[in-house]
Amino acid sequence: AYKMRAEDSMRETEMIRALGVDIRNGVTIGRDVSLEQLEREYDAIFLGVGLGETDDLNIEADNIRRxxxxxxxxxxxxxxxxxxxxxxxxxxxxxxxxxxxxxxxxxxxxxxxxxxxxxxxxxxxxxxxxxxxxxxxxxxxxxxxxxxxxxxxxxxxxxxxxxxxxxxxxxxxxxxxxxxxxxxxxxxxxxxxxxxxxALGQKKLAFLQDIPNLKLDGGKVVVNAETMQTANPKYFAGGDCVNGGGEVVDAVAHGKRAARGIHAALAAQQRGVAHA
The missing domain is CATH 3.50.50.60 (FAD/NAD(P)-binding domain)
Known part of the structure; x- marks a missing residue:
């Protein structure tokens, strides 16, 4: 809270909404929507899922309050x-x-x-x-x-x-x-x-293994560093799921790089269709 206030994050969220982005909360991949459905409905998919829960201590602490x-x-x-x-x-x-x-x-x-x-x-x-x-x-x-x-x-x-x-x-x-x-x-x-x-670090997300042809290295998504495109050309990724845990500024830089990568990839697809 001393680094980034909630109201600052909400202000940026509303700015994104104003650009026309549809934000759907409470949606779980595999429960509310499948990967297959996403792949059918969208030309490109960006993975910005971060990491999972905090690692376990594996010590005697069960059922102890505080x-x-x-x-x-x-x-x-x-x-x-x-x-x-x-x-x-x-x-x-x-x-x-x-x-x-x-x-x-x-x-x-x-x-x-x-x-x-x-x-x-x-x-x-x-x-x-x-x-x-x-x-x-x-x-x-x-x-x-x-x-x-x-x-x-x-x-x-x-x-x-x-x-x-x-x-x-x-x-x-x-x-x-x-x-x-x-x-x-x-x-x-x-x-x-x-x-x-x-605060021992966070677990890698297991569902990433279900994405076809996605390459992982120690649970982290492998990407092209310039475009953030994964081994599955339809998927791009950035943030903690790529670097294993970094700063907000790193995730923002990945997002911008991925946006340019997605734009270039879709533009190339359109040119290919036009010349077909």
């Missing part, structure tokens, strides 16, 4: 406004990316007295941008490096009152090109917190 995922937390700051978002006094944010920084910074600005950001690797392996990291430091976020969550401790009413973590030891790089880590036996410690937010 445990949330990053997307739900951020959504509340956008739709409800800062004045109507409940926040803990001491908050633990689990993750080391830009989304985790967003949550941690928002929590501090919402009034949390202490915000811990727990990351299993070191600062050097952190995926968050440098300026995001500096912003979080200015806002007073406390970074807990080389620590992995083990379980959330509930109070008598089933609310989070602590987060047990274990210290980690770094090893050689793994498949992510960052240094691997392993828990250090006997190094567990507990952070006294009354709210836990997981």
């Amino acid at each position: 445990c949330a995922d990053a997307l739900s937390f951020i959504e509340k700051t956008k739709t409800n406004g800062f004045d109507h978002v409940q926040i803990g006094t001491q908050v633990a944010v689990i993750g080391g990316g830009n989304t985790a920084i967003d949550v941690a910074t928002a929590a501090r600005r919402l009034g949390a007295e202490v915000v811990y950001m727990i990351y299993r690797r070191s600062r050097e392996e952190m995926s968050a941008f440098d300026y995001e990291y500096e912003l979080a430091k200015v806002d007073g976020v406390t970074f807990v490096w080389q620590a992995a969550p083990v379980r959330v401790v509930p109070d008598a009413r089933g609310r989070a009152q602590g987060l047990v973590c274990v210290k980690t030891e770094l090893g050689p790089p793994d498949s992510s090109s960052r240094r691997s880590f392993r828990p250090i036996p006997g190094s567990e410690f507990t952070l006294e917190v009354d709210m836990v937010v997981r």
Whole structure:
């Protein structure tokens, strides 16, 4: 909410409507409309679907209140406004990316007295941008490096009152090109917190596998970098489903590039028909 206000997004949405764009809300591909139907009705299809739900923690946290995922937390700051978002006094944010920084910074600005950001690797392996990291430091976020969550401790009413973590030891790089880590036996410690937010990244969308001839690389859509056209020439794509998670400005740039690519592709089709 401190980066982009909801009213700014709504103003841009209305500007798009004024251009004649028909926005259909509440429509799910595969339930309300099939891919086959879209392909029959439209000459080009742009995939701007982003990513899926926040990755699971796979720790003992089920049915414990005041445990949330990053997307739900951020959504509340956008739709409800800062004045109507409940926040803990001491908050633990689990993750080391830009989304985790967003949550941690928002929590501090919402009034949390202490915000811990727990990351299993070191600062050097952190995926968050440098300026995001500096912003979080200015806002007073406390970074807990080389620590992995083990379980959330509930109070008598089933609310989070602590987060047990274990210290980690770094090893050689793994498949992510960052240094691997392993828990250090006997190094567990507990952070006294009354709210836990997981911000571990987002899942890739499985339905993309159902699109014929669409090429994926690690769940991300492969495109021509100049036109944003996919291996299926009818489909174009941009944003997080292509880069795995970036900034709004990246998605906007992809959209503009794809618009030019779609225009060029359809114009070429029309020329081909005219010369046939």
